[in-house]
Every structure is written in C-alpha cells, then in structure tokens.
Amino acid sequence: MDWVNSIIQGILVGGLYALFAAGLSLIFGVMRLVNIAHGDLIILSAFLGLTVSTSLNLNPFLSLIIVIPAMAILGYLLQRGILNKTLGNDILPPLLVTFGLSVIIQNSLLELYTADPQKMNAGNIEVASLSLPGGLNIGWYPLIMFIISIIIIGILQFIFYKTSLGRAFRATSDDQEIAQLMGLSKNHIFGLAMAMSMVVVAIAGIFLGVRTSFDPAAGPGRLIFGFEAVIIGGLGNLWGTLIGGIILGVSQNIGAKINPGWQILAGHIAFLLVLAVRPKGLFHRMDG
Amino acid sequence: MPKKVLETKNLNAFYGDFQALFDVSIDLFEGEIISIIGANGAGKSTFMRSVAGLIDKIDNDINFNGSSIKNLRADEIAQKGIAMVPEGRKLFPSLSVEENLLIGSQTKRSGPWKLSSVYELFPDLCDKKNIPSNLLSGGQQQMAAIGRALMSNPEVILFDEISLGLAPIIIKNIYQNLPLVIQDGMSAVVVEQDINKAIEISDRVYCLQEGRIALTGESKKLTREEISKAYFGI
Numbered sequence: 001m002d003w004v005n006s007i008i009q010g011i012l013v014g015g016l017y018a019l020f021a022a023g024l025s026l027i028f029g030v031m032r033l034v035n036i037a038h039g040d041l042i043i044l045s046a047f048l049g050l051t052v053s054t055s056l057n058l059n060p061f062l063s064l065i066i067v068i069p070a071m072a073i074l075g076y077l078l079q080r081g082i083l084n085k086t087l088g089n090d091i092l093p094p095l096l097v098t099f100g101l102s103v104i105i106q107n108s109l110l111e112l113y114t115a116d117p118q119k120m121n122a123g124n125i126e127v128a129s130l131s132l133p134g135g136l137n138i139g140w141y142p143l144i145m146f147i148i149s150i151i152i153i154g155i156l157q158f159i160f161y162k163t164s165l166g167r168a169f170r171a172t173s174d175d176q177e178i179a180q181l182m183g184l185s186k187n188h189i190f191g192l193a194m195a196m197s198m199v200v201v202a203i204a205g206i207f208l209g210v211r212t213s214f215d216p217a218a219g220p221g222r223l224i225f226g227f228e229a230v231i232i233g234g235l236g237n238l239w240g241t242l243i244g245g246i247i248l249g250v251s252q253n254i255g256a257k258i259n260p261g262w263q264i265l266a267g268h269i270a271f272l273l274v275l276a277v278r279p280k281g282l283f284h285r286m287d288g
Numbered sequence: 289m290p291k292k293v294l295e296t297k298n299l300n301a302f303y304g305d306f307q308a309l310f311d312v313s314i315d316l317f318e319g320e321i322i323s324i325i326g327a328n329g330a331g332k333s334t335f336m337r338s339v340a341g342l343i344d345k346i347d348n349d350i351n352f353n354g355s356s357i358k359n360l361r362a363d364e365i366a367q368k369g370i371a372m373v374p375e376g377r378k379l380f381p382s383l384s385v386e387e388n389l390l391i392g393s394q395t396k397r398s399g400p401w402k403l404s405s406v407y408e409l410f411p412d413l414c415d416k417k418n419i420p421s422n423l424l425s426g427g428q429q430q431m432a433a434i435g436r437a438l439m440s441n442p443e444v445i446l447f448d449e450i451s452l453g454l455a456p457i458i459i460k461n462i463y464q465n466l467p468l469v470i471q472d473g474m475s476a477v478v479v480e481q482d483i484n485k486a487i488e489i490s491d492r493v494y495c496l497q498e499g500r501i502a503l504t505g506e507s508k509k510l511t512r513e514e515i516s517k518a519y520f521g522i
Binding site for chain 2: 181
C-alpha cells in the first residue's frame with residue numbers, strides 16, 4: 001500500500017509540475033522564446049504572495065487577487081519593454097537576456113528577503129486528509145492543487161483553440177509576418193501571451209509556496225522540472241504537458257521510496273529515458 | 289477623375305545594403321486594377337512588400353488616401369485597409385479554413401465581406417471549413433487566401449503572384465471570380481507572371497526591370513514589342 005500511496009502522491013504533485021511547465025510551453029509555442037527566468041518568476045510570485053498575505057493578513061490563496069494581476073502586468077511590460085527586442089532569427093539573445101533576468105531576480109530577492117527559506121501558511125487545509133479504504137490517505141491540499149491544475153490546463157486549452165485570442169496566438173506562432181499582414185500587432189500579441197503565462201506562474205508560485213518552503217535560489221530547480229514536464233509530454237501539447245508532469249512526479253516519488261536521496265535523480269532518469277526513446281516527447285503537437 | 293488611393297513617389301527599397309527598387313512611382317486609382325509584370329528579381333514582390341509594410345528600409349513616400357504610410361507597421365497598414373494575398377498563399381497551417389478566414393476579419397473593418405459572402409463566392413471553402421488549411425488543394429488554398437484578405441474589407445488588395453503554382457483550370461477559375469472580388473470601389477494590384485493574363489485583366493500595366501519601371505501604360509494600348517523590350521531589356 002505504501003507504493004500505491006507514493007504513486008498517488010506523485011500523480012498529485014505532477015499537477016503542480018504541469019503548471020510550472022504550462023507557462024513555459026505557452027511562451028515557447030507562441031514566440032519560440034525559451035524563458036530561463038521562468039523558475040525565478042515562479043519564486044518571485046511566491047515571495048509576492050508571502051508579502052501580500054502577511055502584510056494584509058490574508059490567506060495565501062486570497063493573495064492571488066493581487067498577485068495574479070501584478071504578475072500579468074509585469075509579464076506584459078517585460079515582454080513589450082525588453083523581450084520583444086530580443087526576438088529575431090537568432091535564438092541566442094532571448095536566452096542570454098532571460099538568463100540575465102534570472103540572475104537579477106534571484107539577487108533582488110536575496111537583497112529583499114535574505115537567503116532564509118520562507119513558507120506561506122494556509123492553515124488547516126495543508127494537513128487535512130481524506131482517508132480512503134485500504135489505508136490510503138490523500139491530502140486535501142495536493143488533491144485540490146491537482147484538480148485546479150487540470151482546470152487551468154483546460155482553460156488554457158480552451159483559450160488556445162476556441163477563442164479569437166487563441167487564434168491570434170496560433171496564427172502568430174505559424175507565421176509572424178503574415179499574421180502582421182492580417183492586422184495583428186506582433187508585439188501586443190506576444191505581450192498578451194507573456195501576461196497569460198505569468199497568470200499561470202502566479203498560481204503555480206502560490207501553490208508552491210504553500211506546499212514547501214522556498215528561498216531566492218529555488219527558481220532554477222523549478223525551471224528544470226518545468227522543462228522536463230514539457231519535453232516528456234511533447235512540445236506544444238498542453239494535455240501532454242500534464243501527463244509529463246505526472247510522469248515526473250511519480251518517478252520522483254518512486255525514487256524517494258527506494259532511497260530518499262534518489263528523489264530528484266529518479267525524475268531526471270525518467271526524463272532521459274523518454275528523451276532517448278521518444279525525442280519529440282510522448283505526445284504529438286496538437287493542431288486545431 | 290477618380291480618386292487616387294495609393295501612390296508611391298520615387299520609391300527606393302533596400303534589403304540591408306542591397307537596393308531592390310529604384311525610383312518606382314506607381315499610382316492606383318479608386319476602382320482600378322493595375323498589374324505589375326517583370327522577370328524574376330525585377331522587384332515586383334519587393335514593391336508589394338514595401339506597400340504592405342514588410343520592408344524596413346524604404347526611401348521616399350508611400351501615400352494611402354493622401355496620408356503617408358511609410359512609417360507604419362504592417363499591422364497598422366492592414367488596419368487602414370490594404371490587404372495582401374501573399375505569394376505562395378501562406379495560409380496558417382495550424383488553423384482550420386474557417387479560422388484562417390476569421391483571422392482576416394481581425395482588423396474589424398466593416399463592409400460587404402463576411403464569412404457568408406466569402407462562402408458564397410467560394411462554395412468549395414464552405415464544404416471544407418473545418419479541416420486544417422494545409423489539407424486544401426492549391427486552388428482551394430488560393431481561394432482561402434483571397435477570402436482571408438477580403439474578410440478585412442480592404443480598400444486596396446494586393447495579389448502577389450496570384451497564379452504561381454496553380455493548374456491552368458484553377459487559374460481560369462480564379463480569374464473568372466476576380467471581377468466579383470474587386471467591386472464596390474475596391475482597387476487592386478496584381479503581380480502576374482503570365483503577361484497576356486496581366487494585360488487582359490488590368491486597366492494599366494507597369495513593367496519592372498531590375499528594380500526600375502521600364503514601361504507603363506494602359507493595358508489595351510501597349511504593343512507586344514514594347515512589352516517584350518521592357519521585360520527583357522533588349
């Protein structure tokens with residue numbers, strides 16, 4: 001039963017990994033930008049949530065009312081102000097600039113919050129659990145987190161394939177030049193895509209900050225999990241990303257079960273195995 | 289005298305240090321169709337791309353309805369009412385046929401063209417509206433590309449290499465539909481490889497040669513000798 005329990009916990013945490021990955025995947029899909037600062041932006045959201053919830057004495061989840069719009073606006077301005085200028089035929093400038101951004105975010109957080117690990121307190125929900133027959137216990141918090149992750153991916157999927165904004169995203173992704181001929185402002189569309197990615201980042205940051213402790217240097221680790229989930233699931237496939245997150249979460253938990261030191265390693269091994277067998281990921285890119 | 293909708297004055301266009309157009313002055317009047325002919329590399333597509341706002345480096349002015357569009361981005365020019373049917377159709381492959389058409393209406397310009405009128409013009413598209421656009425035949429893709437441009441209800445429509453890579457019967461069909469497309473005071477610039485076709489469908493012809501206008505005149509009045517001299521430069 002311990003094993004079943006581990007697998008279930010792995011599946012549930014996979015939802016969070018899928019959230020890390022969804023924003024990354026969205027940006028790459030629309031504008032071929034690999035955002036190295038993605039993990040740090042998740043941590044930035046967590047710190048922002050911490051500050052909002054402690055200073056206003058709010059539940060961390062309620063802090064989302066402020067953190068979501070703040071991150072969305074930051075994302076839009078970041079894209080319009082800096083990142084759009086780096087996009088072109090060369091893939092190196094956006095990598096370098098987002099890497100620099102990552103360093104800047106980490107060091108600013110270090111200055112502001114020190115290197116001490118922090119955690120947000122969401123009250124009883126964190127420890128409440130649901131007892132299932134057979135001695136299984138599922139925490140309410142991981143379960144809620146998982147369900148919300150699925151809902152968010154469903155919403156992203158809907159926006160991408162059923163709305164005019166999503167149509168504009170896909171058209172711009174297909175051919176930027178022709179999209180402009182259709183009257184779509186590339187810079188604005190990219191700004192909106194980044195804002196949308198930052199909405200997901202904000203939610204992921206708060207979930208992360210309630211689940212575990214975090215510190216200013218925790219970003220790159222989240223970035224790796226996000227990358228791995230995207231690549232396992234197949235680029236440009238949001239449901240695939242969810243499956244990728246779940247595979248990563250389950251492998252980590254199985255690894256930890258065998259030997260507590262193997263948790264992270266097992267996830268990386270699973271990722272490498274998928275990459276070796278299916279370099280394009282388990283699922284195909286979705287079209288239409 | 290009809291209104292002049294589009295005018296370039298001694299237009300020069302560059303790709304980096306390479307100059308592709310030299311002093312190209314072209315006028316387009318309301319309701320008129322002009323065609324641009326010339327050998328490969330003569331600058332036909334460069335001219336179209338300059339007007340559409342896709343060439344960064346241009347000298348001298350392009351006026352649309354009396355105001356300069358030289359410094360506008362491609363999307364701003366599209367909003368103003370210049371639509372392009374690009375060379376090679378360039379439909380969006382991850383969008384369905386209908387979504388491709390809907391993208392054309394992104395400019396939110398009002399006018400006679402909407403989904404129903406495009407489907408009326410090209411019934412084939414209506415039958416295939418939900419399939420991915422890259423599964424259409426070449427002719428259907430061209431119809432979709434034309435429909436997509438029409439959906440923005442433009443004042444000027446630019447057809448770049450309208451018949452390139454299409455079967456003769458399809459080309460005939462497209463040209464039969466052209467008068468239905470260009471109506472209600474819309475004006476058009478057509479780039480066409482087939483000189484006879486270019487002359488037949490247009491009011492006036494411009495012939496480009498190595499980036500310069502080698503010949504211009506009313507289509508019906510030009511002789512074959514004049515055209516082949518301007519075309520080949522001999």
